[in-house]
Amino acid sequence: MTHDEIYERITSILKGEEDWITAMATVTCELHNAFEHFHWTGFYRTTSPGILKIGPYQGGHGCLVxxxxxxICGAAARTGETQDVPNVHERPEHIACSSTTNSEIVVPIKKTTGEVVAVLDVDSDRKAAFSNADKQLVEQICDWLGREYHFVEKAIS
Structure with a gap:
């Protein structure tokens, strides 16, 4: 499947779905199984000011808080900007939830107000694993989630 086909598949599956947890679980499953180099795929949710807690994910255990x-997840949540890290060992702030992670991309999901309600984290055991097309797909999905689930604050309170 192409990146565009994966995006269309996800948005089609979730058409009319109102449950935020269902949406996160579905996105995680679809992305994780679509790409061989996505070794850990999951969400961290903003559960209180300045705190992310693990949400639906696929792969080994993630950090809980x-x-x-x-x-890197904290940086994406704090800045509201995508963190594309080709080599996590070059970022001193990287938290090694898995000792095998070598590259990571983290994209914030924002309410229409700009507030970050979650981040989508994708890790790979390979260095520089993520292409520009991978980054654009994850950003496109997160933008869509932010618009589609604008009421998400009800689901995480």
């Missing part, structure tokens, strides 16, 4: 001030 990540403060906004820590790690």
């Amino acid at each position: 990540i403060p906004f001030e820590k790690g």
Whole structure:
């Protein structure tokens, strides 16, 4: 499947779905199984100011809690910007939830107000694993989730 086909598949499956947890679980499953180099795929949700907690994911165990001030996921949540890290060992703030992770991309999901409600984290055991097309797909999905699930604050309170 192409990146465009994966995006269309995800948005088609979730058409009319109102449950945020269902949406996160579905996105995680579809992305994780679509790409061989996506070794850990999952969400961290903003559960209180400055705190991310693990949401639906596929792969080995993830970190349960990540403060906004820590790690690549925290940087994405804190800045509201995508973190594309070809080599996590070159980022001193990287939290090694898995010792095999070598590259990572983390994309924030924002409410229409700009507030970050979650991040989508994709890790790979390979260095520089993620192409520009991978990054654009994950960003496109996160933008769509932010628009489609604008009421998400009800689901995470």
